[in-house]
Amino acid sequence: MAMTTQHPDEKLLDYIGGHLDEENRRAVEAHISACRDCAQTVNVVSHLRETKPQPSTAHPDVSQLAEFFYSKSPGDQSTAAHVALCQSCADAISEYARAESAACRYEPSFVKKASVSDKAWQMIREWEESDYARPRPENRERSQTMLVKLAEVLSRSKEELEQLSHQVRISGGFKHEDTVSVIIVDKLARLRGVAIFEKTTTHEGESLLKPLEETGRFDNKPFHVLLDFGEDNLVMVSDVIRHDTIRLQRITRANTSLRRVNFFIVEE
Amino acid sequence: MPEGTGAEILAPENWTDEELVDTFLARLSTDRREAHLCFETIIARYHWLINHIVRSTHFRFPAWDSQEDVISRVVFKVYRGLAQWRREGKLSSFIARIATSELIDTYRRVGRDKSWTPRPAADPDSDMPTAVDLAPSRELSPEAAALRAQQTALIEQLLDDVCRDWKDSVVVNEYIIGERNAKELSEKYEMTEDLIYQRARRLKVRLMKWLNERGITSADALLTGGSKKI
Numbered sequence: 404m405a406m407t408t409q410h411p412d413e414k415l416l417d418y419i420g421g422h423l424d425e426e427n428r429r430a431v432e433a434h435i436s437a438c439r440d441c442a443q444t445v446n447v448v449s450h451l452r453e454t455k456p457q458p459s460t461a462h463p464d465v466s467q468l469a470e471f472f473y474s475k476s477p478g479d480q481s482t483a484a485h486v487a488l489c490q491s492c493a494d495a496i497s498e499y500a501r502a503e504s505a506a507c508r509y510e511p512s513f514v515k516k517a518s519v520s521d522k523a524w525q526m527i528r529e530w531e532e533s534d535y536a537r538p539r540p541e542n543r544e545r546s547q548t549m550l551v552k553l554a555e556v557l558s559r560s561k562e563e564l565e566q567l568s569h570q571v572r573i574s575g576g577f578k579h580e581d582t583v584s585v586i587i588v589d590k591l592a593r594l595r596g597v598a599i600f601e602k603t604t605t606h607e608g609e610s611l612l613k614p615l616e617e618t619g620r621f622d623n624k625p626f627h628v629l630l631d632f633g634e635d636n637l638v639m640v641s642d643v644i645r646h647d648t649i650r651l652q653r654i655t656r657a658n659t660s661l662r663r664v665n666f667f668i669v670e671e
Numbered sequence: 672m673p674e675g676t677g678a679e680i681l682a683p684e685n686w687t688d689e690e691l692v693d694t695f696l697a698r699l700s701t702d703r704r705e706a707h708l709c710f711e712t713i714i715a716r717y718h719w720l721i722n723h724i725v726r727s728t729h730f731r732f733p734a735w736d737s738q739e740d741v742i743s744r745v746v747f748k749v750y751r752g753l754a755q756w757r758r759e760g761k762l763s764s765f766i767a768r769i770a771t772s773e774l775i776d777t778y779r780r781v782g783r784d785k786s787w788t789p790r791p792a793a794d795p796d797s798d799m800p801t802a803v804d805l806a807p808s809r810e811l812s813p814e815a816a817a818l819r820a821q822q823t824a825l826i827e828q829l830l831d832d833v834c835r836d837w838k839d840s841v842v843v844n845e846y847i848i849g850e851r852n853a854k855e856l857s858e859k860y861e862m863t864e865d866l867i868y869q870r871a872r873r874l875k876v877r878l879m880k881w882l883n884e885r886g887i888t889s890a891d892a893l894l895t896g897g898s899k900k901i
Binding site: 412415416420439440443444448451454456457459465468469473481485486487490496497499500501502503504505506507509511518520522526527531625640641643652669 | 687688689690703710711714715716717718719720723724727728729730739740742743744746747750751758759760761762763764766767768770771772774775776778779820822823824826827828830831834835836837839840841843844845846847848849850853859860861862868871872875878879882888
């Protein structure tokens with residue numbers, strides 16, 4: 404039978420739960436009688452709600468749960484099915500969601516009173532004295548390597564970058580005021596292109612960058628700001644783009660002024 | 672990265688997180704006192720966040736493993752793990768991840784300890800049957816258990832294929848199967864209600880595609896293996 408109305412997606416679940424009034428219930432039933440997909444959905448979801456199947460696998464350990472929450476790609480799918488069926492693991496995921504949301508909003512400020520507790524220092528000292536306490540600076544090296552590579556892009560492709568930026572602005576009709584050029588590179592820091600972002604300031608004085616066309620293309624992509632304080636004093640600040648928005652940190656240096664700022668997005 | 676004298680090290684409040692962590696890691700093997708100063712500065716910046724995450728959790732902890740103890744362990748684990756901070760993300764996210772993992776780990780450990788229960792203890796002199804005595808046996812016959820295992824495996828395969836990330840999984844768990852409303856989910860998982868509806872719609876499309884590809888037209892067919900195209 405042909406479907407005559409738009410799928411009542413949200414109402415479908417209310418219908419299965421018996422939460423619709425008479426009028427809406429009839430409308431949904433009329434739709435279901437004509438739409439095989441929605442009838443199938445009602446059938447399968449009703450059965451899942453009645454049987455409440457439990458996962459057959461053991462709870463993922465904490466590191467697997469964290470990886471599942473923070474991963475940008477599907478990754479380990481057995482965790483996805485487990486969390487879809489396990490209430491305690493879904494609750495654990497909600498703790499990550501809450502913490503990540505607080506972390507994204509958090510503006511660090513130096514608080515003199517807050518100190519490392521004696522108990523924490525005791526654990527740190529015991530660990531430092533143990534045989535397996537080995538500092539592993541791999542990520543620091545990775546950070547330094549990226550800084551060097553991005554600086555190379557700037558010196559190597561200076562003219563190309565200026566041309567690209569000019570072309571993008573001309574073709575998009577973007578004005579210079581309140582916009583910045585963001586350089587797109589791949590993971591090996593090879594130049595891919597330039598995108599124009601709009602710079603705004605919130606009521607709280609926070610600076611934000613947003614792409615002029617919000618396509619979600621840059622969501623969850625690593626973002627680096629390269630600050631040049633002169634005399635080879637380069638500082639890199641990194642973040643991840645969330646909801647098409649970049650929050651800029653305010654970085655200052657005593658006795659020196661900022662000469663140039665460049666923005667980079669790393670795409671796969 | 673700032674280089675130089677102890678006088679500079681004593682005032683690292685204006686450094687970026689990257690500089691603090693780089694200096695902390697560099698000094699760990701050469702001058703632990705300066706490394707500790709950097710670490711104290713990092714904790715001074717992020718103590719509020721750690722405190723907030725641990726104290727606002729929905730989990731309950733017994734007195735012998737208090738929130739103060741959890742916070743101390745989080746601080747220790749941040750110290751131990753700073754070298755693993757990937758610079759693609761903010762330090763606040765890295766610290767939040769450690770704090771939450773420690774919370775969940777503690778909660779699971781506490782849950783395994785039979786000496787602690789969140790419910791009040793029953794009167795030991797009472798002749799009344801306990802809740803455990805009254806509970807019906809949950810043991811299935813071997814045939815029913817085998818059928819249940821087969822059904823669960825198929826449902827897990829379906830969910831493996833249609834859930835792309837944690838948001839899909841919790842929408843299936845709480846909204847589609849669990850009958851919570853979008854507003855409750857939005858508050859619990861810090862997602863917008865629109866996103867929940869959008870995810871539910873996409874999940875429905877993928878679910879239908881999955882079923883159609885296998886010639887499954889009803890829940891009965893799903894739970895008995897469909898038309899064997901799987």
